[in-house]
Amino acid sequence: LTVFALAYFFIVGNWTSIYVVTPELLPTSHRARAFSIAGSCGKIAGMISFRFFAWMVDRGVSSYYLMATIFGGFAAAGLT
Numbered sequence: 001l002t003v004f005a006l007a008y009f010f011i012v013g014n015w016t017s018i019y020v021v022t023p024e025l026l027p028t029s030h031r032a033r034a035f036s037i038a039g040s041c042g043k044i045a046g047m048i049s050f051r052f053f054a055w056m057v058d059r060g061v062s063s064y065y066l067m068a069t070i071f072g073g074f075a076a077a078g079l080t
Helices: 002-024 030-058 063-079
Strands: none
Touching: 030 063
16 A cells, blocks of 8 residues: 555656646747647547447447557547
């Protein structure tokens, strides 16, 4: 339990430093534009993915291909 608590402490510390320092490197106009684009993309993806996966389930696509599609989406997002 102690190891998990320490790991969590250091992970949260790392992410906090990334979220605090990184945005301050950009001018406010660029930062606002980037956050609005990221928020819009997330909302659009949320709307599209619900309908897309419902369509795939209705067509009888196997769970293997559903999971591969999800993995592919995360891989594309990570590469982007």
